[in-house]
Amino acid sequence: MSAISELSSLKITRARxxxxxxxxxxxxxxxxxxxxxxxxxxxxxxxVITVGPMLASLYLSFTDYSLIQAPRWxxxxxxxxxxxxxxxxxxxxxxxxYVFVSVPLxxxxxxxxAVLLDRGMRGLSLYRSIFYLPSMLGGSVAIAVLWRQIxxxxxxxxxxxxxxxxNASTGWISDPQYALGTIILLHVWTFGxxxxxxxxxxxxxxxxxxxAAAVDGASRWTRFTRITLPLLxxxxxxxxxxxxxxxxxxxxxxxxVSNGSGGPSDSTLFYTLYLYQRGFGQFQMGYAAAMAWLLVxxxxxxTAINFFASRYWVFYDD
Amino acid sequence: MGVNRRQFLxxxxxxxxxxxxxxxxxxCGGSSSSGSATSGDLAFTWWGNDVRNKxxxxxxxxxxxxxPGVKISPQPGEWASYWDKLATQTAANNAPDxxxxxxxxISEYGNRGALLDLSxxxxxxxxxxxxxxxxxxxxxxxxxxxAGINTPTILVNPKLFAKAGIDVPDDKTWTWNDYKxxxxxxxxxxxxxxxxxxxxxxxxxxxxxxxxxxxxLFVDKGLGxxxxxxxxxxxxMLDFQNAKAMPSASAxxxxxxQSLDQGSLVTxxxxxxxxxxxQVEAVNQAAGTEMKLLRYPSLAGKAAERKAWYKxxxxxxxxxxxxxxxxxxxxxxxxxxSTDCANICLAERGIPANTEVLGTVxxxxxxxxxxxxxFIDEIKPELADTPIAPPPGGGTLGDVMxxxxxxxxxxxxxxxxxxxxxxxxxxSNLSAS
Numbered sequence: 001m002s003a004i005s006e007l008s009s010l011k012i013t014r015a016r017x018x019x020x021x022x023x024x025x026x027x028x029x030x031x032x033x034x035x036x037x038x039x040x041x042x043x044x045x046x047x048v049i050t051v052g053p054m055l056a057s058l059y060l061s062f063t064d065y066s067l068i069q070a071p072r073w074x075x076x077x078x079x080x081x082x083x084x085x086x087x088x089x090x091x092x093x094x095x096x097x098y099v100f101v102s103v104p105l106x107x108x109x110x111x112x113x114a115v116l117l118d119r120g121m122r123g124l125s126l127y128r129s130i131f132y133l134p135s136m137l138g139g140s141v142a143i144a145v146l147w148r149q150i151x152x153x154x155x156x157x158x159x160x161x162x163x164x165x166x167n168a169s170t171g172w173i174s175d176p177q178y179a180l181g182t183i184i185l186l187h188v189w190t191f192g193x194x195x196x197x198x199x200x201x202x203x204x205x206x207x208x209x210x211x212a213a214a215v216d217g218a219s220r221w222t223r224f225t226r227i228t229l230p231l232l233x234x235x236x237x238x239x240x241x242x243x244x245x246x247x248x249x250x251x252x253x254x255x256x257v258s259n260g261s262g263g264p265s266d267s268t269l270f271y272t273l274y275l276y277q278r279g280f281g282q283f284q285m286g287y288a289a290a291m292a293w294l295l296v297x298x299x300x301x302x303t304a305i306n307f308f309a310s311r312y313w314v315f316y317d318d
Numbered sequence: 319m320g321v322n323r324r325q326f327l328x329x330x331x332x333x334x335x336x337x338x339x340x341x342x343x344x345x346c347g348g349s350s351s352s353g354s355a356t357s358g359d360l361a362f363t364w365w366g367n368d369v370r371n372k373x374x375x376x377x378x379x380x381x382x383x384x385x386p387g388v389k390i391s392p393q394p395g396e397w398a399s400y401w402d403k404l405a406t407q408t409a410a411n412n413a414p415d416x417x418x419x420x421x422x423x424i425s426e427y428g429n430r431g432a433l434l435d436l437s438x439x440x441x442x443x444x445x446x447x448x449x450x451x452x453x454x455x456x457x458x459x460x461x462x463x464x465a466g467i468n469t470p471t472i473l474v475n476p477k478l479f480a481k482a483g484i485d486v487p488d489d490k491t492w493t494w495n496d497y498k499x500x501x502x503x504x505x506x507x508x509x510x511x512x513x514x515x516x517x518x519x520x521x522x523x524x525x526x527x528x529x530x531x532x533x534x535l536f537v538d539k540g541l542g543x544x545x546x547x548x549x550x551x552x553x554x555m556l557d558f559q560n561a562k563a564m565p566s567a568s569a570x571x572x573x574x575x576q577s578l579d580q581g582s583l584v585t586x587x588x589x590x591x592x593x594x595x596x597q598v599e600a601v602n603q604a605a606g607t608e609m610k611l612l613r614y615p616s617l618a619g620k621a622a623e624r625k626a627w628y629k630x631x632x633x634x635x636x637x638x639x640x641x642x643x644x645x646x647x648x649x650x651x652x653x654x655x656s657t658d659c660a661n662i663c664l665a666e667r668g669i670p671a672n673t674e675v676l677g678t679v680x681x682x683x684x685x686x687x688x689x690x691x692x693f694i695d696e697i698k699p700e701l702a703d704t705p706i707a708p709p710p711g712g713g714t715l716g717d718v719m720x721x722x723x724x725x726x727x728x729x730x731x732x733x734x735x736x737x738x739x740x741x742x743x744x745x746s747n748l749s750a751s
Contacts, residue, residue, distance in 0.1 A: 066430060068409065068427060174567075174568040263720070282714060
């Protein structure tokens with residue numbers, strides 16, 4: 001309903017007698033009820049699966065909760081302890097490095113592949129599927145296990161290096177110098193989902209812009225920077241925000257590659273992995289809940305900064 | 319363009335909400351009803367391997383046949399996920415009635431009131447060998463019954479020793495330095511990337527080493543050692559590394575997360591390794607070689623002073639909220655005291671603590687298990703006090719130590735800093751729990 005028709009219906013309502021008005025209100029009430037009924041499946045899910053556990057975890061973050069015994073109120077103790085927890089600081093460092101290195105790399109790769117694929121070539125859907133494949137697999141336990149084999153001291157990578165005469169005896173996931181880099185590589189490799197979104201975005205850019213630019217003699221690079229990038233910027237922004245949030249929550253790869261320890265020497269101690277160790281390994285669910293809320297704040301602040309910054313570079317067409 | 323600001327914001331909020339939900343999880347599991355010793359519904363959980371799962375299922379069926387009033391619902395699990403599941407089940411107030419417990423967690427659960435005082439419900443340990451009952455006691459309360467005896471050993475691959483032309487050391491007189499020296503020589507003579515020993519540095523050997531100096535890992539609710547005490551331990555490890563007695567830092571890190579059959583002793587990449595005695599059979603089978611059991615070394619070179627101990631390889635506990643505590647304890651009694659059960663499970667969970675049961679099943683044991691039973695019997699004169707169960711938070715010792723050790727092995731720390739970090743972190747884990 002457009003704004004004008006809403007206004008006109010308001011006028012009509014005012015003109016009616018009180019009785020008629022009551023009738024209309026009753027009808028509207030029934031409409032509302034039906035609306036909530038249709039919303040119910042989603043609403044119940046939201047309350048039970050999202051809001052409920054969130055509130056519970058907010059409460060638990062102010063308690064000392066061992067899972068086995070009932071929670072005991074502890075005020076701000078958990079938050080105070082976080083200030084003096086060297087492993088927490090290490091896990092923040094690891095996670096920030098991971099997010100700020102792997103997300104830009106992954107997006108660049110996804111964009112590059114998407115631009116390459118966006119040429120209406122034959123067999124596009126096949127290529128698209130092949131490039132998407134790592135994303136389907138990358139988050140899985142099987143691939144993380146495979147990576148453990150490939151990057152081990154006796155793994156494929158070292159065997160190939162030895163073929164070329166490099167005396168490689170480093171374990172790429174068991175040496176604290178390289179372990180995080182290897183996991184970042186694994187993440188970058190799963191560029192499929194941002195790539196598919198980029199592809200969809202590229203497909204929506206009207207061809208006439210490029211034709212007009214070509215007529216005016218714009219080079220391919222100019223067309224990319226002046227047409228593709230601005231028109232794609234909302235999509236880039238979308239991918240950026242989602243990938244940053246997703247990267248902060250990374251868990252599986254680090255868990256499997258380091259066997260849940262975050263090792264060697266805490267070099268792959270992701271924030272969520274440490275949270276898990278505290279909650280389920282050391283029975284400090286209150287502390288783990290407080291950690292989860294710190295993560296919410298961090299991700300929230302970063303997302304807010306992202307949105308603020310987006311005003312200066314994202315171009316909305318609508 | 320497909321995306322507008324509002325859709326976007328909602329997507330972002332949803333993703334954030336999922337983060338907050340991370341720590342608000344809960345689990346579900348079996349249930350039970352009331353009954354006496356011979357009737358009731360029991361949920362029964364254990365972690366294990368294929369052999370254990372098969373034997374345990376068989377034994378449960380046998381018990382069900384003899385006690386038609388008891389209905390047992392088995393909940394087998396894997397070590398890696400077992401404790402997460404048990405913790406959430408306990409939090410949700412539906413822990414299984416009978417629980418296979420580990421020394422590392424028994425006080426965590428016992429001190430928090432999640433386990434039954436078994437002696438109040440007629441637990442029978444009258445035929446148990448000396449020193450095998452205490453491991454299940456926390457502050458005098460019997461929270462767990464020894465499910466099998468274990469002891470730390472060094473396993474030796476005699477074939478690799480023969481190949482290197484080195485004699486297997488006399489385990490009654492060898493010292494930690496002998497161990498290092500022999501392993502270093504083996505590495506030199508064997509070549510091909512084969513090393514003298516897999517890294518023997520873990521919580522059990524630290525316990526052995528500390529005990530030989532009159533210290534313990536844990537004393538009543540606290541640490542039994544100081545940073546100064548473990549400096550020597552970390553130095554010993556660096557000496558092993560410098561003597562090339564053990565694998566590279568990378569290889570050690572990798573082995574720590576590998577299963578038994580991928581370990582360097584099994585794959586023939588190391589001539590010696592540390593193992594618990596109940597693992598010998600699995601090692602032999604996986605390696606296809608009969609390993610020799612050695613006593614771990616002592617400081618003085620006298621086996622009689624090495625302060626050995628029997629550890630409960632695992633324990634049987636019951637939930638304090640069980641609705642059929644009598645039936646649960648009756649099942650545990652049958653499990654540890656009856657030859658019916660022992661004939662099925664043999665020594666898979668360790669050598670039976672009940673001496674009569676051991677006498678009956680010993681002839682039926684495999685050759686490897688028989689040699690373990692003999693070994694356990696022979697070291698009796700070398701036993702000292704049984705170490706107490708780790709207090710709450712103490713189960714993290716192994717993890718904390720392996721972090722400190724990899725800092726050292728990769729040259730990112732020195733022995734004094736590593737020792738201090740190790741003790742500080744452990745102390746804070748103990749006080750936080």
